[in-house]
Structures are given as structure tokens and as C-alpha cells.
Amino acid sequence: MIGNSRRYALKASLSAGAIVLLDGLGCQSAEEVDLASVASSPLSRPVFIATWPFGLAACEKSQRTLTQGGSLLDAVEYGINLTELDPKVSSVGVGGLPNADGVVQLDASIMDGQRQRAGSVAALEGFANPISVARRVMESTRHVMLVGQDAAAFAQASGFESQELLTEESRQAWEKWRSNQAGKSIGEKTHDTIALLGVNRDGQVAGGCSTSGLAFKLPGRVGDSPLIGSGMYVDGEVGAAGATGVGENVLRYCGSFLIVEYMRQGMSPTEACISAIRRIATGDRKSPAELSVNFIAINKRGQIGAAGTDREFRCAVVEQQRSLLITPHMVTS
Numbered sequence: 362m363i364g365n366s367r368r369y370a371l372k373a374s375l376s377a378g379a380i381v382l383l384d385g386l387g388c389q390s391a392e393e394v395d396l397a398s399v400a401s402s403p404l405s406r407p408v409f410i411a412t413w414p415f416g417l418a419a420c421e422k423s424q425r426t427l428t429q430g431g432s433l434l435d436a437v438e439y440g441i442n443l444t445e446l447d448p449k450v451s452s453v454g455v456g457g458l459p460n461a462d463g464v465v466q467l468d469a470s471i472m473d474g475q476r477q478r479a480g481s482v483a484a485l486e487g488f489a490n491p492i493s494v495a496r497r498v499m500e501s502t503r504h505v506m507l508v509g510q511d512a513a514a515f516a517q518a519s520g521f522e523s524q525e526l527l528t529e530e531s532r533q534a535w536e537k538w539r540s541n542q543a544g545k546s547i548g549e550k551t552h553d554t555i556a557l558l559g560v561n562r563d564g565q566v567a568g569g570c571s572t573s574g575l576a577f578k579l580p581g582r583v584g585d586s587p588l589i590g591s592g593m594y595v596d597g598e599v600g601a602a603g604a605t606g607v608g609e610n611v612l613r614y615c616g617s618f619l620i621v622e623y624m625r626q627g628m629s630p631t632e633a634c635i636s637a638i639r640r641i642a643t644g645d646r647k648s649p650a651e652l653s654v655n656f657i658a659i660n661k662r663g664q665i666g667a668a669g670t671d672r673e674f675r676c677a678v679v680e681q682q683r684s685l686l687i688t689p690h691m692v693t694s
């Protein structure tokens with residue numbers, strides 16, 4: 362609830378808004394704060410912001426990576442790796458819910474604001490860390506995006522180890538869906554993508570995004586997360602934005618690019634996120650509550666912002682000395 366300053370011994374959290382205390386991911390405790398209390402002026406850089414409470418462990422990993430001498434891109438990649446490897450997060454990496462055929466297909470993208478470089482993979486099967494494969498695409502090819510079997514072949518040739526991503530829990534969820542719900546709409550409430558954005562001490566900006574996409578999606582379906590400008594966008598002169606929610610509702614509006622452009626025009630990160638949601642709602646002639654679109658943003662000065670339409674949406678922020686769990690601005694009408 363906005364306004365609380367409860368303290369959570371938060372290790373990670375699963376989807377659907379429930380705060381779940383888990384051991385073993387090495388997080389410090391996090392303070393739950395009002396967005397208004399932290400979004401009005403820049404935080405002390407370096408700053409990382411990520412979607413969902415499970416993004417807290419990722420942001421803390423990012424901060425540690427910088428402290429230990431890693432680059433900003435390392436920080437983004439290794440932070441997201443942590444979530445990708447956590448089998449309890451059922452919407453990213455290992456343990457991600459599969460497509461309608463029972464196969465886990467992953468999407469990810471990464472961007473470097475220093476040189477406006479980007480890399481992404483879509484519908485990647487059998488590799489636990491799609492964000493790392495996306496970074497390899499960015500750094501070792503002249504391309505931006507690889508998809509499907511060819512992305513997997515690239516990952517294999519680049520030395521990434523393949524593995525089974527479907528956990529027993531995810532398999533059982535798929536079996537249940539198949540027997541009970543096949544033919545009905547797909548699981549809209551199981552799309553808790555991690556988007557993670559960072560600004561270092563010098564004001565350099567980078568970001569990444571990783572997801573298993575909508576649960577039980579059509580095989581080959583690609584959402585917003587790997588599409589540069591939709592699920593995530595970075596502009597080194599301005600800042601970055603990232604999305605979680607129903608990808609189809611974000612990618613038709615290049616949601617993250619839109620937010621960065623709003624910030625370029627002078628809006629604060631939160632104002633930019635709210636404006637993007639309103640623009641999507643207006644374009645779709647729907648109320649925001651029907652959309653399931655949620656955004657985070659940061660400008661290069663270290664000012665953060667977030668807004669969403671899902672009541673359970675939360676984001677995590679780690680600045681120099683503080684770990685924060687934030688209730689974003691809810692856009693309801």
C-alpha cells in the first residue's frame with residue numbers, strides 16, 4: 362500500500378503481488394516506500410531499478426557487480442542472470458512457464474546507451490540465460506536480433522551450455538492448463554518479465570529485459586521484451602525504460618521508446634510512464650485496467666519513475682546504500 366514504510370526481510374518475491382520471503386539469494390532487507398518520496402529528485406548514483414519484487418535481488422547483484430569492478434553492462438547482465446536462474450520465478454528463464462506445446466521459449470534484450478548498441482534473442486529454447494546470449498549478439502555480431510533455432514545454434518556455437526528449462530512445477534502447471542483450459546485464453550496473469558535499468562556514477566545508462574513470455578502462448582509467439590523500443594529502450598543522452606505486462610499491448614506502441622522520448626521532451630520518468638499508459642489506453646479505446654501494462658523508467662541523472670495498470674505491480678530500486686520496494690503510480694482511468 363502506498364505510504365507504508367514496512368521493512369521486509371525480502372529475499373525475492375514471486376508474481377501476483379504476493380510478497381514471498383525466500384532465503385538464499387543474498388539480498389539485504391528492503392524498505393517499502395512511496396513512489397513520491399523517492400521519485401521527485403535524482404537518487405544517488407549508481408542506481409538500478411527493476412520490475413517486480415524479485416528484481417530486488419537482481420538490482421543488488423547489479424550493484425555488487427559494479428562495486429567489484431564490473432562494467433555497467435556486466436551489472437545489467439549478471440543481475441538479470443540471477444532471476445533467469447531462479448526456478449521459483451515462473452516467468453523468466455529456468456522454471457518459466459512453457460508455450461502451448463510444453464516448450465519453454467525465452468525472449469531477451471540488452472542495450473548500451475554509451476554507443477547505442479543493442480542485442481536480442483527471441484523464441485530461444487534450451488539456454489538458461491537469454492540476456493547473455495543477447496549481449497553476445499550485440500558484442501560479437503553485426504546484427505541486433507536472432508530468433509528461434511538459429512539463435513539456439515548461435516548460443517551453442519558461442520559456448521553457452523544448453524539445458525532443460527522446464528521444471529517439474531512448470532510441467533505440472535502446463536499439464537493442468539492443458540487438461541482444464543486448452544482452447545481458452547492464455548494466462549494473462551503469468552507474465553512477470555524482468556526489466557532492469559541502470560545508471561552508473563558517471564551517468565552512463567544501460568538496460569536489459571528477459572522473459573518466458575505469456576504462459577502457454579502459441580509456439581513462436583514473440584512479445585515486447587526482445588523488441589528494441591518495446592519491452593526496453595535505452596538512450597544514452599536521456600535515460601531508459603522497461604516494461605512488464607501483456608506484450609501485445611506494449612509492442613504496438615513501442616512503449617519503452619515512447620517513454621524515453623517523453624523524458625527527452627522534459628517529462629519526469631513517472632510522468633512519462635503515465636503518459637505512455639494513457640496513450641495506449643486512448644489508442645486502444647480501453648480503460649487502463651483492461652491493458653495490463655506496467656513501466657519503469659530512469660533518467661541519466663538517476664531520477665526513477667514507475668506506473669502501471671496492474672494492482673499488484675511493484676518495482677525494486679537499489680541506490681548506493683538503500684534497497685527499496687516501490688508501489689508505482691497506478692493508472693486506473
Ligand code: GLY
Nearest residue numbers: 574575584606608
Ligand atoms: N511482457 C512479456 C511478454 O508479453 O512476453
